[in-house]
């Protein structure tokens with residue numbers, strides 16, 4: 023990756039979405055941590071060939087990239103949606119690299135005034151990629167300036183009011199906007215409509231995560247057995263970021279507790295035990311949530327706000343991070359009247375009591 027060409031504006035950690043669970047312990051659910059950020063510089067795929075899984079998405083993306091290159095045009099604006107840690111930021115980097123484009127990175131909550139956005143947009147060169155992370159958290163007034171900018175690379179900014187009002191027009195150079203969101207449902211329709219390409223990232227299969235773990239282990243100089251990589255993958259909640267994070271925890275554990283032999287499955291099992299991550303990859307917060315639905319609400323249905331309040335957790339953490347995986351593995355059902363626990367979940371909490 024051409025780091026020199028990468029400009030970072032207002033680099034803001036999404037602290038609002040980072041969470042500690044109520045016990046104060048860092049949660050597995052925590053979103054991108056500083057440690058993740060540092061490691062992701064070395065572990066983040068920078069070419070499409072290094073991006074594991076999401077085959078259909080990659081096939082479509084490759085066609086779009088090639089077509090844009092043949093026409094010598096910037097690629098259309100694209101939106102990546104999906105739960106945290108599945109590779110949205112990585113894909114934005116891959117697209118910019120592939121197009122040989124300069125990448126400017128910012129995030130929805132960090133653009134607080136229209137002037138911030140206009141400053142960023144007017145600095146873009148022909149073909150640049152602007153990546154806006156958490157685009158659903160951008161303020162509505164700022165967002166409205168984005169519409170004409172995306173549509174015809176123009177912005178009209180009105181200064182002063184009443185009889186003194188005058189319009190300043192900015193002509194922008196053709197650029198590509200890449201938006202990333204964990205909640206595409208919160209995006210305003212006019213914004214959504216201005217993206218030409220939508221990609222949704224789903225959870226990864228254990229085999230795909232196992233490949234990611236194996237490759238990361240090579241980069242980190244960790245020797246690990248295939249069945250140990252697969253065990254990490256099984257417990258990684260379908261999420262590459264968590265797989266890499268668990269690998270680092272297993273590496274720490276092996277360094278301190280073993281005499282440096284190749285990491286086997288039993289070391290992974292032990293390390294996971296100390297982290298209180300069970301065989302399904304669930305941690306205390308997941309189990310606590312299921313327990314609360316079971317004990318306090320007779321298995322549900324219970325409204326998600328009520329549930330977040332009872333758990334004393336941020337609603338966003340529950341909705342963005344905890345719930346999607348529980349739904350995916352069939353432990354939770356979403357009904358019009360709220361969330362319900364499934365029989366499989368009840369079985370699981372019986373065996374894995376908190």
Ligand SMILES: Nc1ncnc2c1ncn2[C@@H]1O[C@H](COP(=O)(O)OP(=O)(O)OP(=O)(O)O)[C@@H](O)[C@H]1O
Pocket residue numbers: 053054061062063065066067072073074075076105106107108109110111112113155202204234262263266
């Ligand atoms: N398909 C993949 N192949 C290999 N590694 C991956 C893949 N997807 C993600 N990763 C790894 O997971 C890390 C997290 O991915 P990334 O930061 O792109 O996720 P994200 O979707 O942007 O998350 P967030 O919503 O929290 O911003 C990357 O640094 C990379 O190491």
Ligand SMILES: [Mg+2]
Pocket residue numbers: 110111112155202
């Ligand atoms: Mg990201």
